[in-house]
Amino acid sequence: MTITVDLYAPYRSLIKELFPNAFIIADKFHVVTQADTAMNKIRIRVMKEYGAGTHEYRALKRFWKLLLKNQDNVDYHRYYPRINFKYAELSDSEVLDRLFDMSSELKTAYEYYQLLLQMYRKNSCQLLNLLTDTSSWNLPPEMRQALKTIKKHKAEIENSFVLPKLTNGPIEGVNNHIKVIKRIAYGYNNFKHFRLRILISLKNNVIFFST
Structure with missing residues (x-):
């Protein structure tokens, strides 16, 4: 049995209790979101350090979107x-260079984030090992938290390379x-009406079974 799951720890305890032999995959979307969120936090912190109204x-x-764009x-x-x-007439790449001149922390975090995206494009255990090698990175605290999460779920991330197309994306949607x-x-006071509204809205996207 294969189970794709987000990074919420209690789910794993339940899975291991009910399905001890399950092949657990850490959903790519949730792993990338950890680094995505860290990038935004670093950017906002740097903005505040410069102060509102500054260039x-x-x-x-x-x-901000350019900083999260796949390289x-x-x-x-x-x-x-x-x-x-x-x-000034600049390419996207030149804009990034100017942003990195504002903060070396932002540049380091960006390099880490892009390596994570590359890891998933290549389904590479080698890049995963590099990402989780703390001696190779001098990361800002926000991205260190993302690294900690990636290390914690390293085995499940490796599992995702075996079946890269499995994702909870449709269910999340x-x-x-x-x-x-x-x-x-x-809000809805009447659950029957709420359920009917959902069924009508999703009728072309999801198959529902009546019980």
């Missing part, structure tokens, strides 16, 4: 006038969709 603060705020998709060849850099339905309606 650095505005640039780091504006280009393979970063544009090196097209140039655009950048409002945060006095309208359904759960998020249901939360949106509930939020838009400001």
Whole structure:
């Protein structure tokens, strides 16, 4: 039996109790989210260190998506006038270089984050070993927490390389969709109506079984 799960520790205790021989896979989305969240925390901390209203603060705020972009998709060849850099014509790669000039911590965290993305593209145990080798990294505290989580679930991450297409993504999507339905309606007093609204909304995406 194979089970794909997020990084919530109590789930593992239950899985091991009910399915002691299960092949447990750490869901890629949740692992990457750990580093993604750390990147944002570091960026925001650096912004605050510079202070609101500064050039650095505005640039780091504006280009937050670029810092999370897969390096393979970063544009090196097209140039655009950048409002945060006095309208200098810069490629995405050059914008990143200027952001890293603002903070060496941000640059180190970015390199770690990109290596994690590369690890999943290649399903590489070698890169996983490099990511979990604490002696190789002088990470900011926010990213050290992500490293700690990755080390804790290293075996389950390795398992994900065996079956890389397995993910809880579709289920997570359904759960998020249901939360949106509930939020838009400001809650439901009648569960029957709530259930019916979900079934209608998801009828083309999910198969439901009546019991």
